[in-house]
Amino acid sequence: MSxxxxxxxxxISETPAxxxxxxxxxxxxxxxxRWLGDxxxxxxxxxxxxxxxxLVKRLVDAQAPGAAGLVARLERVRAAAGWPGAxxxxxxxxxxxxxxxxxxAELPPSLARTVLTRVGFTTSRAEVLAEPHVVxxxxxxxxxxxxxxxxxxxxxxxxxxxxxxPALILTFTPAAHPMDETPPPGATLEAALAFYPxxxxxxxxxxxxxxxxxxxxxLPPGAVEPGPHGAFPAPDGLRGGSSAAGLGSWAVxxxxxxxxxxxxxxxxxxxDAWPLLLDGVVPGRADLGxxxxxxxxxxxxxxxxxxxxxxxxxxxEWTPLGLRPLTVWDDDARPVPL
Amino acid sequence: MSGPGWEEMVSTALVxxxxxxxxxxLLGDAAVEVxxxxxxxxxxxxxxxxxxxxxxxxxxxxxxxxxxxxxxGGEHGRVLGEWLAVAAGSGRRVPPHVLPDLLERGRRDRSxxxxxGVLAGRRGRWLAGLNPAWAFLLDEPTGxxxxxxxxxxxxxxxxxxxxxxxxxxxxLLEGTWERETPEDRAEFAEALGVGLSMADEPFLERALDDRxxxxxxxxxxxxxxxxxxxxxxxxARRAAACLTVSGGRVEVRPPLECDAAMERDGVRAKPPxxxxxxAWWLQQVVARAPLRMWAEPRVMxxxxxxxxxxxxxxxxxxxxxxxxxAGWARAMFAHDPIADLLGVLPPEEQQELAAEFVKxxxxxxxxIMVLGGVEPPWGAGLAAAVLNKIATIAASQPWNLGELAxxxxxxxxxxxxxxxxxxxxxxxxxxLRFRAEMVKELGRKELGREELGRKELGRKELGREELGRKELGRENA
Numbered sequence: 001m002s003x004x005x006x007x008x009x010x011x012i013s014e015t016p017a018x019x020x021x022x023x024x025x026x027x028x029x030x031x032x033x034r035w036l037g038d039x040x041x042x043x044x045x046x047x048x049x050x051x052x053x054x055l056v057k058r059l060v061d062a063q064a065p066g067a068a069g070l071v072a073r074l075e076r077v078r079a080a081a082g083w084p085g086a087x088x089x090x091x092x093x094x095x096x097x098x099x100x101x102x103x104x105a106e107l108p109p110s111l112a113r114t115v116l117t118r119v120g121f122t123t124s125r126a127e128v129l130a131e132p133h134v135v136x137x138x139x140x141x142x143x144x145x146x147x148x149x150x151x152x153x154x155x156x157x158x159x160x161x162x163x164x165x166p167a168l169i170l171t172f173t174p175a176a177h178p179m180d181e182t183p184p185p186g187a188t189l190e191a192a193l194a195f196y197p198x199x200x201x202x203x204x205x206x207x208x209x210x211x212x213x214x215x216x217x218x219l220p221p222g223a224v225e226p227g228p229h230g231a232f233p234a235p236d237g238l239r240g241g242s243s244a245a246g247l248g249s250w251a252v253x254x255x256x257x258x259x260x261x262x263x264x265x266x267x268x269x270x271x272d273a274w275p276l277l278l279d280g281v282v283p284g285r286a287d288l289g290x291x292x293x294x295x296x297x298x299x300x301x302x303x304x305x306x307x308x309x310x311x312x313x314x315x316x317e318w319t320p321l322g323l324r325p326l327t328v329w330d331d332d333a334r335p336v337p338l
Numbered sequence: 339m340s341g342p343g344w345e346e347m348v349s350t351a352l353v354x355x356x357x358x359x360x361x362x363x364l365l366g367d368a369a370v371e372v373x374x375x376x377x378x379x380x381x382x383x384x385x386x387x388x389x390x391x392x393x394x395x396x397x398x399x400x401x402x403x404x405x406x407x408x409x410x411g412g413e414h415g416r417v418l419g420e421w422l423a424v425a426a427g428s429g430r431r432v433p434p435h436v437l438p439d440l441l442e443r444g445r446r447d448r449s450x451x452x453x454x455g456v457l458a459g460r461r462g463r464w465l466a467g468l469n470p471a472w473a474f475l476l477d478e479p480t481g482x483x484x485x486x487x488x489x490x491x492x493x494x495x496x497x498x499x500x501x502x503x504x505x506x507x508x509x510l511l512e513g514t515w516e517r518e519t520p521e522d523r524a525e526f527a528e529a530l531g532v533g534l535s536m537a538d539e540p541f542l543e544r545a546l547d548d549r550x551x552x553x554x555x556x557x558x559x560x561x562x563x564x565x566x567x568x569x570x571x572x573x574a575r576r577a578a579a580c581l582t583v584s585g586g587r588v589e590v591r592p593p594l595e596c597d598a599a600m601e602r603d604g605v606r607a608k609p610p611x612x613x614x615x616x617a618w619w620l621q622q623v624v625a626r627a628p629l630r631m632w633a634e635p636r637v638m639x640x641x642x643x644x645x646x647x648x649x650x651x652x653x654x655x656x657x658x659x660x661x662x663x664a665g666w667a668r669a670m671f672a673h674d675p676i677a678d679l680l681g682v683l684p685p686e687e688q689q690e691l692a693a694e695f696v697k698x699x700x701x702x703x704x705x706i707m708v709l710g711g712v713e714p715p716w717g718a719g720l721a722a723a724v725l726n727k728i729a730t731i732a733a734s735q736p737w738n739l740g741e742l743a744x745x746x747x748x749x750x751x752x753x754x755x756x757x758x759x760x761x762x763x764x765x766x767x768x769x770l771r772f773r774a775e776m777v778k779e780l781g782r783k784e785l786g787r788e789e790l791g792r793k794e795l796g797r798k799e800l801g802r803e804e805l806g807r808k809e810l811g812r813e814n815a
Contacts (some may be wrong), residue, residue, distance in 0.1 A: 043351070043353050258380065287384060309464070336435040
């Protein structure tokens with residue numbers, strides 16, 4: 001490695017333990033780089049599930065769990081139609097990550113931080129809470145639970161009314177434990193968020209009024225109570241009139257959305273999810289307002305039913321594979337989870 | 339950017355740069371291209387999409403729709419039919435977001451389709467036009483006209499006119515009768531069962547010569563319900579030739595043959611398996627002969643009937659049902675408790691008889707069959723008898739409780755949930771409470787008879803099958 005220790009210290013101050021970890025990660029990612037180079041030299045088709053499994057294990061051993069996670073999903077990439085292009089995309093971005101890690105001293109601090117996060121370095125809560133707090137009225141765009149091995153990951157997608165900023169609250173609950181109560185899609189909450197430092201900040205913690213992050217996702221005082229089964233009454237600002245009018249201060253047009261995504265991808269090329277509230281879009285069976293839906297989201301019948309073929313306001317998660325609809329607001333401005 | 343495009347990068351990577359020359363660093367170039375493409379995405383130009391017509395009917399409340407969602411999800415799934423019936427009866431529709439789940443259920447479960455035509459609204463039909471799996475919806479009645487509606491629309495229209503003005507419905511039908519398809523004629527003829535009178539007799543008598551067997555059968559059944567009809571007269575003469583009452587005995591001589599005239603009057607020549615021909619003909623002749631040709635049921639049932647006792651009584655049971663003779667139905671129920679007979683009696687009496695029956699009957703399939711014939715909602719008397727039975731069975735044979743408890747949960751007036759709670763039938767009480775909230779949300783007190791009509795029809799068919807099995811059993815004995 002040709003990076004001087006002095007340069008590294010300018011990016012992040014390191015303890016001896018961290019220095020030791022960086023040595024292991026560097027070795028692991030250097031191997032990843034060589035392996036990817038071999039794949040492109042010998043042909044994309046020659047690597048199989050077993051190669052990826054081995055690579056995942058070695059990256060985990062090298063303490064680069066983020067990179068390991070990116071390799072672990074290759075199996076699914078290759079199972080889908082059009083896999084050669086998708087696999088090359090994944091390889092290229094993995095290679096980019098390994099190179100960026102190797103040369104992180106040359107990157108602007110926020111991008112260097114993003115690279116470390118993607119590789120698998122965690123950011124402590126204290127560090128996050130030390131970031132500036134963003135106070136806003138946040139609209140809950142959607143909630144999605146994903147069962148992992150021993151925990152359930154819950155993603156709560158938000159957008160701020162005044163700042164227009166997207167946010168992701170990611171919490172993990174042990175599989176056996178009941179999930180914390182989460183405000184349902186369509187609810188709004190007045191809250192201060194602290195964003196994880198990144199080139200395109202998205203993940204955040206909810207900060208309570210004393211400036212400390214509460215355990216789990218607890219509603220700050222004054223926030224509306226969630227109702228059962230998504231039957232959440234529209235907040236005052238959303239009631240009456242067309243949904244587009246009520247949600248106007250959160251929603252963006254398709255063009256604005258694409259511009260925002262372009263900005264996020266430019267800042268963080270590994271961006272794989274970005275929450276948006278689209279205004280006045282008509283859903284089809286494979287697209288939403290002309291933007292493709294991700295393949296598993298095709299035939300979104302509930303969304304189509306609510307739209308009746310007309311324009312609706314829809315919360316979505318942008319992903320490189322296409323949009324994933326989260327919530328649609330019906331004629332009475334009621335949020336309908338999708 | 340000049341240089342190789344994305345497709346070329348992919349095909350080169352696929353075979354490998356060892357075999358195909360690539361100038362530059364492929365993975366690096368690919369990363370730039372991937373990010374460029376993601377950041378440079380543009381929206382496709384989507385042409386104007388066809389929009390659904392605006393709705394005419396109001397939607398049920400959000401809370402009601404939310405409960406429907408839970409029922410479809412399996413919570414008290416058996417009350418689905420009642421939810422749909424009450425909602426459809428109130429002339430409303432479901433909000434659009436429930437439609438995909440509801441139509442998907444309708445695709446798998448035909449029994450609920452009749453309600454969906456109204457409930458799905460225009461949005462539902464628009465969706466059914468997009469998704470062939472839901473195309474069945476387009477065949478359900480929606481309130482369109484007699485001249486232009488779908489077959490289902492026209493049946494619904496005819497039924498509605500018949501209920502309001504029987505003569506107008508018959509004239510409507512006579513106007514187009516010759517042009518109707520055989521399937522429609524069969525359906526339409528059956529619709530005349532409501533508001534049946536002697537004014538329908540000439541039309542029905544002509545229908546006995548229809549080419550379609552189902553039409554002839556419907557007409558014969560309806561004419562048998564009119565004691566003054568020509569068919570009833572012919573049947574009376576046949577029955578009189580078979581049964582002779584003298585000296586406290588009934589001598590029975592079943593028909594020796596089933597001639598063309600008998601067949602024209604709806605007597606089926608070929609018996610079901612296990613029944614003798616003459617027994618079968620006898621039973622049908624007795625069933626279609628006007629009951630008033632006999633003495634009081636009390637008297638007739640007191641007589642000794644030679645040899646063919648079971649067939650004659652099965653005929654009277656069927657006659658009581660066909661001719662809707664309350665006196666005979668009451669008498670025959672005491673003699674042979676069959677659900678069909680209860681249908682002839684007014685609701686209060688159905689419930690009284692059923693309550694009495696429940697008290698003295700062991701837990702068996704006949705108990706369930708009889709209770710299945712008692713129209714909802716069950717009032718306090720029958721509810722108490724059934725809850726009592728549930729308590730008894732819960733103590734002695736709890737494994738046998740399921741169907742009775744389910745039936746009670748579905749049929750007992752939901753307002754009586756406290757009564758069920760007191761009797762210790764917690765499950766029944768819970769279903770009743772759920773239904774009480776449901777009905778309140780839908781803004782109507784109870785499930786009307788009309789909405790249950792179709793469901794009852796289904797049960798009647800079952801009842802007839804049961805009748806068939808009984809006949810068969812007797813023949814064997």
